[in-house]
Amino acid sequence: MKSAGNSKKISWAKHQKRWFGKWHLYLGIIAGAIVAFVGLTGSILVFQDEIDRALNPKLFGVIAQKQKMPVEELVPLIKKNYPKLKIDYLMLNNFKNPNEAYSVLDLKSNEETFINPYTGKIGGKRIHTSSFIHVVTELHRTLLIPVVGRYICGLASLCLLILTISGLRLWIPKKWKQLKSALTVRFSGSFKRQNYDWHNSLGFYSSPIVAILSLTGFSITFSTLVIPLLFVLSGKSPQGVAQLLGAKSAWHARAVPLPLKQVVAAVKEKMPDAHIGGIAFPADKMGTYRLDVLSGSLPKQGKREMLVVDQYTGKVLLNSRKDFPNVGNAYLSWLTPIHYGSFGGRPTQLIAIIAGLMPLALFITGFVIWWPRYKKQKRGNKQKTNDADFDASLATVLDEKKSEPAKIKTPLPKPGKYFVINFISGLKYALIILPISFIMGALYGLPSGIIIQPAVFVVAFSCVMVCLNFTCALLSQVFNILFLIPFKNGSDQVTRYFALSTAFLVCYLAVYMVLLNTGWEVF
Secondary structure, three states, X not given: OHHHHHHHHHHHXXXXXXXXXXXXXXXHHHHHHHHHXXXXXXXXXXXXXXXXXXXXXXXXXXXXXXXXXXXXXXXXXXXXXXXXXXXXXXXXXXXXOOOEOEEEXXXXXXXXXXXXOOOOOEEEEEEHHHOHHHHHHHHXXXXXXXXXXXXXXXXXXXXXXXXXXXXXXXXXXXXHHHHHHHHOOOOOOOHHHHHHHHHHHHHHHHHHHHHHHHHHHHXXXXXXHHHHHHHHHOOOOHHHXXXXXXXXXXXXXXXXXXXXXXXXHHHHHHOOOOEEEEEEOOOOOOOEEEEEEEEOOOOOOOEEEEXXXXXXXXXXXXXXXXXXXXXXXXXXXXXXXXXXXXXXXXXXXXXXXXXXXXXXXXXXXXXXXXXXXXXXXXXXXXXXXXXXXXXXXXXXXXXXXXXXXXXXXXXXXXXXXXXXXXXXXXXXXXXXXXXXHHHHHHXXXXXXXXXXXXXXXXXXXXXXXXXXXHHHHHHHHHHHHHHHHHHOOOOHHHHXXXXXXXXXXXXXXXXXXXXXXXXXXOO
């Protein structure tokens, strides 16, 4: 009985490896080039601020004076001196740098005007959408394809995550003594062997950070789906969140907009420890002020928070510090910094650059592995069926088949028991992958000394992916029960998928609740 059980495990392991192998191969062929391009452009964007300033020193540079003007005094001066200048958004570019200009954006014309923060005078202009960094950003986010390009890149991020997981499954050696060879490159081997070793080694060592970048990239692209789900998991109503984000000013016929000074005062009252990083001005009479503020002590950008203020009364309509759950603040403060590696300064930026280049390296080495095999298979398909060697090998196989005892198909347990068996297996898998998720985030922040936050963040946003996966599994199982099983075409693999997904959901939700709804302020 024991040997029969072991043979079943070995059979399942082989089947699982073939299944992962197909996913890895087909996704690599279909999405590999896009994933590589998105990773390459993402590596450039890691230092987007530095590159933009290096390419445009005359626009960003100013001569430092005694003190920068307060923003509530600077804006009225700009409007007085340049009445035709439309201000949709004022960006306080790196307000800590005394030699850097602020910039004003006109969202309709895409004109960006640079303002001297000491004098309020214009230092230069450009069309923001024509700048090098903006073009690279659009390539990274949309491939310059209108509307649908954004979702292509988002799905490419998901493909990269699946490629990473499937690659790791294929990488696992059969025996522990093979582990050393699986982690190193045999430089004495042939080109083919070295290429294969490089593919395996690079894929393994970069997998934690590549997985995080793909997870955050997916979350950024599909934010309209991810944000409501995060709030629901934290016990917040999606409708309530929509109302907060869509808050309007209380306009009436006699309403008079408040001076910016009073709006800024409201910010200082609610968040005295924060600095204003940017101001979005009301677009119309119902519009509001949105103030993006920075606080905390993150080396690069600081903790990003947000206030929405009524332009007539100065009432704070949204305070992210108070109105958002922990995970909402995590999304606002950490998502982009983790995606580009800016949360930990230079160490994490360098890690993000290397990880961004990995899809390109893996695509090239993977192609070198696949192409000769593909050509060999193609030549094999063209051989004539009356080839003597082919006939001999076929006859041998047939003789062996005849000598084998007939395989008896083992009947599956009852549906309920089958679900429970696979649910328990799923719990085992989840309890292995959960700590791995935590360790991945910790490794990312380790060089900069910021460990807990990225680790918790990865677990939280992995929970989002688990929830989305469970939704797909549930819909598949409902279809299986309603339309396939009644006609005796039901699939036990769908039931297995649903059971495994349910187990992952239970584990991740439990940890999510503990980490993010217990008042543990890590964000």
